[in-house]
Amino acid sequence: MANPALKAAFDAKRFVVAPGIYDGISARVADGMGFDCLYMTGFGTVASHLGLPDAGIATYTDMVNRAGRFAQITRTPIIADADTGYGGLLNVRHTVLGYEAAGLSGIQLEDQEVPKKCGHTPGRRVIPAEEMVLKVKVAAEARRDPNFLIVARTDARTGLGLEEAIRRGRLYADAGADVVFIESPESEAEMVEIGRAFSDKPLLANCVEGGRTPILPAKRLEEIGYAIAIYPALGFLAAAAAYERAFAHLKAEGSSNGLPEGESYGFGRICELLGFPEVWEFDRRWAVLDK
Known part of the structure; x- marks a missing residue:
């Protein structure tokens, strides 16, 4: 069952900030921070799972298995990237289910051609709007829980312009999307225009460090009409930099000794994060019977 807290946050007009999660550690850390929502990033999940670009290579099975595992180890509602729905209308239905x-608690579907590409990289092409409308209608009909949200994304801005992207967003909203996601606006003025066009639907802002869209403060996003901001890349960008610093120290020093304070999470802390104390308590309680 979907967590009703996310839909309730939107209904209450509470602005939602969602960090990107992509593996078990990022999911557990983010889950403990008190966010209203977590966002399973396709880019980060494909990178961490396969070590490959987010370019339509990952399958439905790859992604649903990872997403399901994240849901099992967290309490916070999760919206998960599902690319194009992994095929035609029957595939979309299967993916939503x-x-x-x-x-x-939510699924993100986009109107790109197959194979899809990351939304802040070049070469994206979109399917006809009418085809995506059918996908959104199928997705809305397929869900069994009204708290499970359909996020409809259009990548039309980069290739076809802002006017077409807004037109598509409107069509997808009318087809049953709960949240509208206009990918890659290229200025604050464009984001303001998008906000004016969707006063009746929650709008999603994709905040990618170094991407095409300016990253605005949460207060400003709320002022111009957005309801949720996702930060899909923040976690894995920070983690990759931390890996590089730690491994460079090891290469230079031949040891992890002397790693600057704050550069390591600490073995005791990571054990606690992952739930080892519960395992140890279980072992203590059942030690006699386990011999």
Whole structure:
């Protein structure tokens, strides 16, 4: 079942900030921070799972298995990237049912051609709007829990312009999307225009460090009409930099000794994060019977 807290946050007009999660550690850390929502990033999940670009290579099975695992180890509602729905209308239905059954609270579907590409990289092409409308209608009909949200994304801005992107967003909202996601606006003025066009639907802002869209403060995003801001890349960008610093120290020193304070999470802390104290308590309680 979907967590009703996310829909309730939107209904209450509470602005939602969602960090990107991509593996078990990022999911557990983010889950403990008090966010209203977590966002399973396709870019980060594909990178961490396969070590490959987010370019339509990952399958439905790859993604639903990872998403379901994240849902099992967290309490915070999760919206998960599902690319194009992994095929035609029957695939979209299967994907929605699978993501919902996995324990997620929302699914993001986009109108790119297959194979899809990351939204802040070049070369994206979109399918006809009418085809995506059908996908959104199928997705809305397929879900069994009204708290499970359909996020409809259009990548039309980069290739076809802002006017077409807004037109598509409007069509997808009318088809049953709960949240509208206009990918890659290229200025604050464009974001203001998008906000004016969707006063009746929650709008999603994709905040990618170094991406095409300016990153605005939460207060400003709320002022211009957005309801949720996702930060899909923040976690894995920070983690990659931390890996590089730690491994460079090891290479230079031949040891992890002397690693600057704050550069390591600490073994005791990571054990606690991952739930080892519960394992140790279980072992203590059942030690006699286990011999």
